[in-house]
Ligand SMILES: NC(=O)c1ccc[n+]([C@@H]2O[C@H](COP(=O)([O-])OP(=O)(O)OC[C@H]3O[C@@H](n4cnc5c(N)ncnc54)[C@H](O)[C@@H]3O)[C@@H](O)[C@H]2O)c1
Ligand SMILES: [Zn+2]
């Protein structure tokens with residue numbers, strides 16, 4: 001049995017905490033008594049390590065009075081979904097419905113839903129917030145104390161994150177939005193109305209990527225004139241680059257090792273790039289960054305890759321043998337590259353523990369290392385929506401493909417392999433409207 005499934009069996013044996021005010025472990029409405037209807041829908045399910053499949057699942061039912069059932073009109077695949085696919089993020093069960101970025105039309109509302117009515121267009125937050133706990137009151141919704149009762153997470157981290165859609169039982173066990181219908185607990189809190197002048201193809205990304213990239217930039221403290229280095233040129237890294245410039249950064253340097261750097265250079269000619277796979281012998285990312293930044297290094301560094309991607313054999317084997325869950329290579333590279341008293345933020349996902357962490361450089365040179373956390377969507381989504389309306393940000397810049405829900409399992413593998421120039425996709429369903437202006441044409445697999 002894969003490690004991810006074994007971990008969920010342990011959680012079931014220990015039992016959840018008693019803090020949650022919404023049902024836990026409803027990752028597939030058909031597998032939880034009372035959570036599904038007879039009517040069927042298509043959904044993308046996790047079937048085991050490195051395996052996802054399109055399945056026929058039960059349409060979710062209202063199970064709590066504050067639930068909203070959404071008819072999905074747009075969803076996507078995130079770099080975070082790869083951590084589930086690979087089994088790096090643990091506690092999955094065969095048949096779990098994935099997907100945490102989605103928008104749709106309100107189809108049904110529970111008796112206590114006040115803000116929404118059938119037919120309204122909305123986007124969902126990737127995290128599920130209760131709306132009135134200690135963190136929710138401050139809009140730090142990703143740390144809601146009432147929607148995730150997972151015991152292992154609490155013991156391992158010394159605290160819990162909020163529940164999240166389609167993101168394993170480790171974060172509460174909720175069915176995700178890579179499906180035709182999704183149940184949204186605390187609908188009044190976790191849905192944002194989409195205005196008529198904003199198409200789904202732009203609003204969808206308020207679920208996660210836009211708020212996450214924005215948070216990475218402001219939480220790490222990018223200020224006017226800063227030189228910012230960003231590890232990982234995926235959608236999160238690209239939008240963080242865009243937002244750094246919007247926040248006054250004087251230069252942005254992106255580090256990666258594939259065609260995405262060319263994609264970035266084409267769309268943002270003023271952004272500099274370092275391909276770490278093509279550095280001359282004897283050079284490192286750190287030495288290259290020093291050379292480009294007055295031999296001191298960037299003011300701010302942001303990690304938008306993840307802890308599961310080892311660069312060298314040592315960490316590859318340590319992870320394989322279970323001696324650590326994440327490599328420290330990227331974080332060490334950020335620490336040694338950044339100027340003394342500079343700031344480093346970690347937005348890419350890290351799951352557990354790492355070896356060979358360069359604590360000496362961190363301490364001696366006064367590097368401020370910031371865990372950005374799961375991004376608190378509720379803190380930013382209204383202002384980012386306004387920026388979309390004003391044309392200040394254009395989420396379509398990072399979208400390369402429009403695909404169909406029925407092809408989503410194939411899309412996962414292409415996204416993972418970075419094939420066909422694929423990065424951010426827009427997944428349409430039978431309920432979607434025709435593509436908006438600027439949207440890529442439909443690709444069928
Ligand atoms: N904190 C949050 O709230 C939050 C939310 C969404 C996503 N994320 C995480 O952010 C990260 C980026 O997301 P994405 O959708 O852009 O993912 P992605 O997988 O599309 O992109 C990651 C990029 O990192 C690059 N990379 C891998 N190893 C690298 C290295 N050693 N140096 C430089 N680059 C390297 C990859 O080549 C890839 O292009 C993921 O870990 C994702 O899980 C965090
Ligand atoms: Zn995500």
Ligand SMILES: [Zn+2]
Pocket residue numbers: 129130131132133134135136137143144145146147
């Ligand atoms: Zn809360």
